[in-house]
Amino acid sequence: MSQLDDMRLFVATLDTGSFTAAADRLGLSKQFISRRVMALEEQLGARLLVRTTRHLRPTDLGRAYAEQARRILQQVEELDQAITGAGQSARGRLRITAPMSFGTMHLSPLLAQFLAAYPQVAIELDLSDRTVDLLGEGYDLAIRIGALADSSMIARSIAPVDLVLCCSPGYLARRPAPTTPAELTTHECLLYGHGPHVEWVFGKLTAPVTVRGRYRANNGELMRDAAIQGLGIARLPTFIVGQALHSGALVTVLDDYRPPVTAVHAVYPQHRQSSLLIHTFVEFLRAELAPPPTRPAPASPSPARSRSARREARLR
Numbered sequence: 678m679s680q681l682d683d684m685r686l687f688v689a690t691l692d693t694g695s696f697t698a699a700a701d702r703l704g705l706s707k708q709f710i711s712r713r714v715m716a717l718e719e720q721l722g723a724r725l726l727v728r729t730t731r732h733l734r735p736t737d738l739g740r741a742y743a744e745q746a747r748r749i750l751q752q753v754e755e756l757d758q759a760i761t762g763a764g765q766s767a768r769g770r771l772r773i774t775a776p777m778s779f780g781t782m783h784l785s786p787l788l789a790q791f792l793a794a795y796p797q798v799a800i801e802l803d804l805s806d807r808t809v810d811l812l813g814e815g816y817d818l819a820i821r822i823g824a825l826a827d828s829s830m831i832a833r834s835i836a837p838v839d840l841v842l843c844c845s846p847g848y849l850a851r852r853p854a855p856t857t858p859a860e861l862t863t864h865e866c867l868l869y870g871h872g873p874h875v876e877w878v879f880g881k882l883t884a885p886v887t888v889r890g891r892y893r894a895n896n897g898e899l900m901r902d903a904a905i906q907g908l909g910i911a912r913l914p915t916f917i918v919g920q921a922l923h924s925g926a927l928v929t930v931l932d933d934y935r936p937p938v939t940a941v942h943a944v945y946p947q948h949r950q951s952s953l954l955i956h957t958f959v960e961f962l963r964a965e966l967a968p969p970p971t972r973p974a975p976a977s978p979s980p981a982r983s984r985s986a987r988r989e990a991r992l993r
Contacts, residue, residue: 686699725743767957768797783916818955825942845928861886862888868894
């Protein structure tokens with residue numbers, strides 16, 4: 678076997694967690710895979726795996742080798758597709774990280790559709806609200822929402838996201854609604870994210886406001902539920918709070934000071950920009966998550982009604 682074949686066996690062993698599971702996936706014997714991984718270690722002159730009777734884990738060198746090997750194997754597969762003409766249909770494995778709320782509410786049904794349409798594709802999805810290191814942790818693509826930090830990654834916008842400030846009618850029964858963003862400093866705010874300070878940004882003509890509150894979490898659905906229970910004012914995307922707004926469990930505040938519209942992005946490393954699988958997946962998301970056509974507005978709509986209609990036309 679070639680070193681490339683041994684790379685595949687080694688990566689499959691790490692991906693599945695054991696020689697036995699890798700053998701089941703590849704249709705080979707456990708003993709054969711174990712021997713080939715040992716041969717790879719001898720060729721490299723380095724130990725890649727720590728073997729015990731119950732566990733199998735990579736060494737630091739093994740982990741680094743596996744990350745590079747995955748990239749090489751992906752590039753070889755993409756080259757094979759381009760040369761043989763098999764690139765007419767996407768295939769391969771795609772490892773994705775996405776925010777928890779967006780993943781459960783929107784990606785879940787879309788991934789089922791995508792896998793049904795592309796039977797030669799496998800997807801591994803990790804839902805987390807932390808910002809992962811794509812290269813360091815071996816992900817092919819990340820779904821991220823909001824402003825992006827400067828980086829060498831490729832970022833494609835796949836859908837608009839409308840942000841609103843909202844709270845429960847019960848909260849407003851206890852405290853008058855703020856009339857300007859500056860008044861938020863006197864309110865109990867629900868803090869979505871991490872860090873010692875949370876700043877809410879509004880339009881270009883309005884200064885950002887540093888808000889405070891007793892409840893902080895890194896998950897939008899928790900913040901939505903806290904707002905419904907009357908714990909304070911939340912600043913969340915409509916795809917999380919849309920149903921609660923429609924039912925009346927939440928109401929918007931400061932509609933004249935809407936936060937800037939942001940977007941859902943697909944982010945991936947530069948060396949993957951020629952990947953047919955990534956290109957196909959991103960275009961699929963863009964098509965499925967595109968906002969519906971805007972309906973003609975009714976005659977002389979009120980400002981509040983117009984704002985509501987615009988929100989409903991975006992991702993919910």
